[in-house]
Amino acid sequence: MYKGIEIICLAILVILAGQAKAQSKTPLQLSGTIKDVKEGTIYLQRYDNKLFKTIDSTEVINGAFAFTTAVPLPELYGLSLESAGTELQVFLDDQPTKIIVGKDQDLRTAEVSGSKWQSQFEGYKKRANKLTAAEFIQEDPTSIVAAFALFRNYSYDLSPQEIREHLALLDPSLSQTQYVAILKDLATKQEAVLPGNKAIDFVSTDPEGNQIRFFDHLGKGYVLLDFWAGWCPPCRAENPNIVKAYHKYKDKGFDVFGVSLDRNKSSWLKAIKDDQLDWTQVSDLAFWDTEAPALYGVRFIPSNLLIDSNGIIVARNVTGEELQTLLAELLD
Structure with missing residues (x-):
């Protein structure tokens, strides 16, 4: 089982590596000014699967800065005056791009000119819901x-x-x-992983540091594979509903297996305690780079799958009253 998964993952990495090589890198023509800032550091970040990751930095000298970093273009990048966080999201291309930051020194209100795609991006954000x-x-x-x-x-x-x-x-x-x-x-x-298909096995780490195999928790009834995180408000809002279902049906063949997309262990453990999540919990502490949600094609949290004793997926993303109704039909 694991050898097969390793081969699949390796094949995906090879494909993605080939695609990355196919995207040629072009030196940026990015410059800007920040009013009333004599010196400092500005960080350049590349958007990578929901995360902005710092790839370069440069000094701000007499209020001016410039990047000539060779990067894939066009693409979405981030700029920040702090080493953490992203203050400005900007689509860059191979054309000279100018960024002007006012006296408030807030990159979020900066004026961006020169990038065709940034103009389209700003227009899209205003009309996205239409x-x-x-x-x-x-x-x-x-x-x-x-x-x-x-x-x-x-x-x-x-x-x-x-x-x-x-x-x-x-x-x-x-x-x-x-x-x-x-x-x-x-x-x-x-x-x-549509309903009717077999669940996928994986291994992750529990709060005590033990390696836990998901399939070891199947075979005794229905298991809700729950993807969540302590930093996710909708997840925390849904947790009381899962707690209610767990205590009502745990003696009738229902269990929960939680997979957290947290990054900070203490925050994860605090959320488990505060929300009284009295079932198996695991986490890679890797945010969206966590293995299990990637295997299941999870794009948002909270997200879940209900799996029967034979390892067959019964339902996907059942929450609120829908979860309570489904469990009543299956277990009452």
């Missing part, structure tokens, strides 16, 4: 902003088949972007 994914893509199928929006904002509500249909609307020139690559992989993974 457009369907297909409508936005069809406005400009060559737009990397459209690929980003499909990945970041629209894919949550799409089935695997619908994801593929929307990807087909994008121009082939976007096939090497991270957004298309991730969505293709996501559609395949989500299709594999």
Whole structure:
């Protein structure tokens, strides 16, 4: 089982590595000014699967800065005056781009000029709730902003088949972007864990540091595989509902297996205690790089799967009263 999973993961890494090489790197022509700042440091971050990761920094001298870093373009980047956090999100291309920060020294209100894709990005944010994914893509199928929006904002509500249909609307020139690559992989993974299919095994770490195998917890009834995090308000709001279901049905063949996307162990443990989550909990403490949600094609949390004693997925993303009703039908 594990050897097969390792081979699949290795194949995915090889494919993604090939795609990354196919995206040529181009030196940035990015410069800017920050009013009333004589000196300091500004950080450049690349957007990578929901996270901004610092890739370079430069000094602010007499209020001016510039980056000539060779990076994949066009792409979404972040700028910040602090080593942590992202203050400005900006789509950069191979054209000279200028950023002007006012006397408030707040990058979030900076003026950005020169980048075609940033102008489109700012326009999209103002109209996002008025457009369907297909409508936005069809406005400009060559737009990397459209690929980003499909990945970041629209894919949550799409089935695997619908994801593929929307990807087909994008121009082939976007096939090497991270957004298309991730969505293709996501559609395949989500299709594999639709109700009726076999659950996927994995190993993670419990609060005591023990390695826990998920399949060791199957076979005695129904198990809710629950993806959550202490930093996630909707997850914390849903936890009382799961606690209620657990205590009502734990003696009738119902259990919960929690997988946290936390990064900080103490915050994770505090959330477990505060919410009284009295079932098995594991975490890689790796945020969105956690293995289990990636295997199950999880795009948002809270997210869950109900799995029967034979390891077959019965339902996906059942919350609130829907979870209570389903368990009543199965166990009462």
